[in-house]
Amino acid sequence: MTVRRSFAAACLLSALLVPAGVQAWTGKDIDKWSTSCTSGLTCSLRYEDFYEQFGAFEFRRSGALSSDVTLWLPKPPGVSRNLDPGGIFHLAVDGKEVLRLTLQQLKFDVEWGKFVLTDRASVQILLEALKTGAALQLSYEGVTGKFSTDMNLAGFRGSLFFIDDVQGRRGRNDALLAVGQNVPEGPDSKDIESIDDIPASIRDDFIAPGGSCTESFMSDDLKRYNGFDISMSGIRLVLVPCSEGGAHNQGYALYRGYYNGTLSRISFPDIAEGKPSVSEVEYNVDFDPATRIMTAFLKDNGMGICGLWHKWELTLEGHLVLLEKRSWEECDGSRDGPESFPLEWPVGGQP
Structure with missing residues (x-):
């Protein structure tokens, strides 16, 4: 046979x-940051520390030419959107607050059990701050309590560059880091x-x-x-x-x-x-x-x-x-x- x-x-x-x-056909770990990309060129960039209160913090971008980056925030212990309508996420870079997000500004993805920010301008503001920062502080406060975690940004820029390469965006005007003047073609x-x-x-x-x-x-x-x-x-x-x-x-x-x-x-x-x-x-x-x-x-x-x-x-x-x-x-x-x-x-x- x-x-x-x-x-x-x-x-x-x-x-x-x-x-x-x-x-996934490719991926790379740089310090605490982990990237993975499917064969359909959907890429994710995650900070994972299972010893922290929050679990995984993540950015995602599909391989479509018109796609935007989305931010995926972990669900704090005991939190649901309906039971904590006043809950707030705070995201600070090197001690300076960059975004303040209420749960009402976020979508909740039931399948993944995470809150999702799709607003392009807000995600871009955070990305730009993270590119030049040393540490990200993520905190949450609501009826279930207060939670926080610190994330070392070492490896973040390199991870963005890796995703640009995988998705063929290096040198294009829609790149995450390796931004150029080229118009997206594929x-x-x-x-x-x-x-x-x-x-x-x-x-x-x-x-x-x-x-x-x-x-x-x-x-x-x-x-x-x-x-x-x-x-x-x-x-x-x-x-x-x-x-x-x-x-x-x-x-x-x-x-x-x-x-x-x-x-x-x-x-x-x-x-x-x-x-x-x-x-x-x-x-x-x-x-x-x-x-x-x-x-x-x-x-x-x-x-x-x-x-x-x-x-x-x-x-x-x-x-x-x-x-x-x-x-x-x-x-x-x-x-x-x-x-x-x-x-x-x-x-x-x-x-």
């Missing part, structure tokens, strides 16, 4: 398990978080009777699958979960369109028994718009790092070109990651 077939069989056997989905992207996010022209593939992915479509919570809809240089790529997931793997279908034209499903180039081949579904797919590199890692169920790994490049014309295919069946802990697996293609690589 081939590696691909044995892994696919393992996926089917584990279909009743909760699919793990793929992780990439323009969003995450596939619900059925409504799947373009209407291909939605039947996932929900209509007889659709190519309908039978195994995991429609309950698409946020955890890291699908995306990205447009760049006149090419549109849409990646949507398709086929059964498992404890370690989730399959995806890929669609391509040109200059706002029709989306068509495309195959993933492959090599099988030394001959050109294609795959309709690949597992745990990641894509980096900056390098135009796409990877897929079909993981074995063993304890060590093992499985089947592909690496493609997206050409300027929108075609996927297979650069590498690697595999390792011995789940013995001897490999650091899939890029250290022996090459299956091109032939003649080092083990």
Whole structure:
């Protein structure tokens, strides 16, 4: 039995398990600040100290060209919007108050359990102060009491620069830190978080009777699958979960369109028994718009790092070109990651 077939069989056997989905394709920690970005280029910047009263403090920005930064404030212990209408957040930088926010100025996101500030001007005022400050003081006062925490701003500027790079905003006038004069042109992207996010022209593939992915479509919570809809240089790529997931793997279908034209499903180039081949579904797919590199890692169920790994490049014309295919069946802990697996293609690589 081939590696691909044995892994696919393992996926089917584990279909009743909760699919793990793929992780964000990139992220970086600088001091106390942690950044992560999805394949749809939604990036978050968090300060997390679980020993403090407040938990996570966070900024988020989607990959859409027109997107603004939002501020996500932690819910203080015992606080709800309805029970504490007079509650107030104070945000000070180096001891000087920058923002004073009542709960009525904020939205409450039930899913995340956080208060959200969407007002562009207020968020920008805070960001500008944080760029030049040394410490942020976040405090809350209300009927449930007073709470406060201090956050070291070391690493904050570097984290903003990292997000600019990931989202392709460096040198543009909408950058967070690396601001320039360039007008935003792309990439323009969003995450596939619900059925409504799947373009209407291909939605039947996932929900209509007889659709190519309908039978195994995991429609309950698409946020955890890291699908995306990205447009760049006149090419549109849409990646949507398709086929059964498992404890370690989730399959995806890929669609391509040109200059706002029709989306068509495309195959993933492959090599099988030394001959050109294609795959309709690949597992745990990641894509980096900056390098135009796409990877897929079909993981074995063993304890060590093992499985089947592909690496493609997206050409300027929108075609996927297979650069590498690697595999390792011995789940013995001897490999650091899939890029250290022996090459299956091109032939003649080092083990």
